[in-house]
Amino acid sequence: MSTGTEALIDSEQNEPVADAPTGEIAARSPMELFWGRLRRDKVAIVALGIVLLMVLMAIFAPLIVKLFGLPDPNVQNIDLLSDFGQPTGPQSGHPLGVDSRGRDVLSRVIYGSRVSLEVAFIATALIVLIGVTAGLITGYYRGKLDTLVSRVMDLFLAFPVLVLAVGLGVACADGCLGGAIQPGLMVVIFVITLTSWPYMARIVRGQVLSLREREFVEASRSLGASDKRIIFKEILPNLVAPIIVYATVLIPQNILYEAALSFLGVGVDPSKPSWGAMISDATDIFQDAWWFMVFPGLALLITVLAFNIVGDGLQDALNPRTSK
């Protein structure tokens, strides 16, 4: 590991030494320290298990649906609707009931995880990429570029995010940026990324501003290291912890964001199963068809909760001082 990991070791040294074992002292790498702390957090481990399950469910959705003998998520079966076109509840063959088009709710919930996770991971990756780049450059070089980019960030942060997102979603419904953004999932990812990157950039920029004045950076600079080396070898490694923590917070946030956009009707193609869209469709008939809202709602809730808990666990394990 590079010198940048000093920060982690450094923080460990600041811990009270009262309960430190008096026996032999073994050398532990920062990674081992991190795993050791994370393992002790049972809740986080359970949540991590749930997250992994969700990811597996998303990847193997077609297989799981087939295994349970469920119909495909877009199969409309009007025989499962009442005389009034109302959905019927849990029954054999359809354990979570059907929705108002006669589509199997369980099948749609399973497929819905695909949309949620796809959007969440891709958007988060893009936000991290753009946010970290912008934060590093502005924080490290400062000057006019910093002023310019920071004002742009301020501009984005001043917008009511959801209103901007809905507006963009509608404007891009036919694709935008000269066809670079295709209608559907890409629009949602685009909207989420565009409205969320400044938060990431701000956090990174703040960290960089303080890191660049630290002694080890000064030392590196006095040894004649290039900007590139200082940014990538000295500063960036120290940002890993906050970036990971913030990214894990972003993932559930983006899942909810996608659900909100789908709920408001500017999300993915309406026939594509999405938890947010399912909840939106279910609101009008909730009194008569609770299953239609409760199950996608639970899926959303469990996933978001699990990601949040994992995020907390990671933060505690990476940066023990903050939790005390």
Add this chain to the structure above:
Amino acid sequence: MTRSSLRFLLVGMLAALAFVVAACGGDSNSSSSSDSSSSGGSAQSTDTGGQNGGKLTMLASSDVDYLDPGHTYYTMGYDVLLPTNRPLYSFTPDDAEKPVPDLAESDPQISKDQKTVTVKIKKGIKYAPPVNRAVTSKDVKYAFERFFSANVGGQYPGYFQGIEGAPTKPTTGVKPISGIETPDDQTVVFHLKDPTAVAFSAALVMPITVPVPEDYAKEFDAKNPSTYNTHVAFTGPYMVENDSSGNLTGYKPGKSISIVRNPNWDKSTDYRPAYLDSIFIRTNATDANVAARQVIDGQSMILDTNPPSNILADLVTKIKDQYTTVPSGGYRYFPMNTEVPPFDNINVRKAVMAGFSREAARTARGGKYVGDIATHWLPPNFPGFDEAGGLKGFPDLDYFNADNEDGNMQIAAKYFKAAGMSSGHYEGNDEILMVGANVDPGKAQAEVAKNQLEKMGFKVRLRLVPQDAVYTDWCQVPSKKVGMCVGAGWFKDFADPQSMLEPVFKGSLINRSSGNINYSMLNDPKVDAAMDKAALATGEDRLKQWAAIDKMILQDAAGIPFIWDKTTLVRSKNVKSVPNPYIALWDMSFTSIQQ
């Protein structure tokens, strides 16, 4: 460790919450079932033994388009117009096919050559304050003349351009029409260019025939747009509240309309019983679920339109005695744009008509209680329906009849093969642009239609947009090349088959710039010629000719008519009301409250 246990608690609480929510959903079912009453029977006879007095509240999902009788062209506008104003002829709740004289004294007299129509108007009908004078035939003439002015903007000039001297374009200012004569105060004579008196007489129920006093309205009509909309002079049993200068203080656009009795109305001149003392219309009750529940559980209220299908289910199965259904007098259809691939191929269109499940589309709107599955265009309870095969339609059209309501893929395959697609499914690469509303039932219908087309192998791109944009921004604009417009429907203007087919399918009426309602872009010279001929026919022959045109349009495979709507009307328990089949809404001048 405290943090960890807190997290567990949180998970537990949320799980418990989900349970409560679930239980709540189940509970409401059983509680509302206890409301059900045993009196049963939804059908109501049009007996008129109502009690006088009381105030009725109508919850409406939208506002009237206009109060101005020369400008309104929307059911909600008609619903307010009928109790407050008097056209020459109008429909009682009893008969959807034959209008009765209203402002007119008797049926129109048609000359032998079918080119002159004479109407006598009743004596003793007076305008409400502040006009306070008797209605004369000149007021009817003025109403027609102002209709054509740009300031008023009448919306159905096609029905009345057959009058001699009628303008073909909107006029600047109100211009006299030479073909309308008023030999005395009680007589109006219409001279027509062609022998079209039968269709013309049928159209005399339109709001254009509501009298407008020129001396009073002139100053309002001079403005652009005319401000008569907020200064209407009323002739019916009721009037919108106004002040001494005629300003309609009771009309708050987008919020409410308060209607009170017209002190100058003479009961002996009118067939309307007019039991109520006043009517209050809340025009911003946009949450259909909430509004319907309020009406069902509340007092002295009616709903303006169909309840959502989940509430319809409650009404039919549990509540039973607080609704009635009435045929809407129209068809809903999925037009297929004959100019846009792949629908430019008639065999592909016929294949779609054969394979498309109309049953599924109807279920999306609420199932069998919302109407009959259409087998052709002219709807039930409408002239020409029986001549066009009634509910059975045309059994000789194998791709569209009463036997393939749920779609028949074998027959579809036959036509796909005729189009050169040997697999019996669509094989091309053309993507269909489908546009529909982003709220139910339009959205539900769009999802079903997309599914049906995908079943046959088509690629569909679905655009869901706000309700008003569906037509004005997409379907009515040919350059947008909408392949299938979801949620299209056509409802009667008056009881004549010409009005049901000609505006929607006549090729010569296609408007390529905007406002085009021939969504199918059907331009078949044979259909046009048959329409021109049938327009002049009378009596039984007229109905037969239009029924034949109905079939021709099916043979052109211009679209899939899938439902002949019924409107379900909802009322509070203490409201006694009857529907008016002309507008398919509650008739407020026949409604009473049981005290």
